[in-house]
Amino acid sequence: MEKIPILKMGEFLLVTIQVDMHDRLAMALQDDLTNAISETEARGVLIDISSLEIVDSFIGRMLANIAAMSRVLDAQTVVVGMQPAVAITLVELGLSLPGVRTALNVDAGMEVLRASVNGA
């Protein structure tokens, strides 16, 4: 079964979603990521969805869930590189991801993570 790699970068975790997300993959990612956070004691998670072209309400909710779970495990989540079409779809679905931080690209996302970790 395919898996989404979770890379460790210093005190942050880097997740790049480069395949079409289906529901099982999303659930697996949720499991893997929460495990990885507790194992590595990561302070932040960066999810890059720049190659994600299609979302549905399930994937949208999953992103919000991952952010909420990470917060419980004391890690900040930043979602970066969302495509315009994806953003419009999520808004039309009524999923504005209120607890999720966003950034334009990985660079900006890293900056956000560093600032929030250092500030805390």
Place this chain on the structure above:
Amino acid sequence: MSTIPRNDRTRQVSALLTRNEETFVNEWLRQMSGATRRSDLMKETELRTQCSQFLRLLQNGLNGGDFNFQSSTWDKIREMLSEISRSRAIQGFTPAETASFVFSAKRPLFTLIRQEFGIDADSLAAQMWATTELLDAMGLYTAEVFQKSREDVIRRQQEELLELSTPVVKLWDGVLALPIIGTLDSARTQVVMESLLQAIVQTNSRVAIIDITGVPTVDTVVAQHLLKTVTAARLMGADCIISGVRPQIAQTIVHLGINLTDVATKATLAAAFQIALQRLGVSFVKEQNGKPNS
């Protein structure tokens, strides 16, 4: 009722026109030169050509033996009338001036009919009625085509306006501005939203300013559209600032109970730009006498 059969009546009118062609066209042109002929838009010779062409087609139609304008006998003349109406709509004639092309033929035609059937009251009335109906149908048809051509022009202009009306301006490295002018509806918001989000990706901008100085009114629908755009931009990682909120609009927003607390709003574009630069960490120092102040 007249004793003459229907298709004989049409042929009689046709023969009448053939015999008096010259007088008819002259009288018709004279009628048109009254209040409605526009010598500035159309030459006399051109009009005369149209008249004689119309007359020929009218005779053909009448020889077909049918006063009903919807029938296929009149296909040719319908074609010609639509051509005339369309070109006049584009040339800038008014609807009345266009329709009067047909209606001013009434008087000369009726004069001819009266001269011909004057003694026989029954035939006269029957002829008059049939001819009136036919010419009225033609006049209404020109008006209809005229209207349709105008609507085509309006529709094309609307499309062009939609394309023109959503420029995304780059104010600074990482700062975009989107001045919206005119009323926001669903179709337009879609275009606005897409072009803004696309520009955010292309220019890698962190702050986008939506300027609504040119939006005449804000109702709940417009506000919802604005909020959607702001949320979509936020999801992509860009901050949105709404600027150009006029006092009247601020009042409306509060009265309507629209919640804009999650969105940064500024009264002017300048104020919004200042905030945008602050967020990027850019600051300016005013110089005095050409030297830095501090």
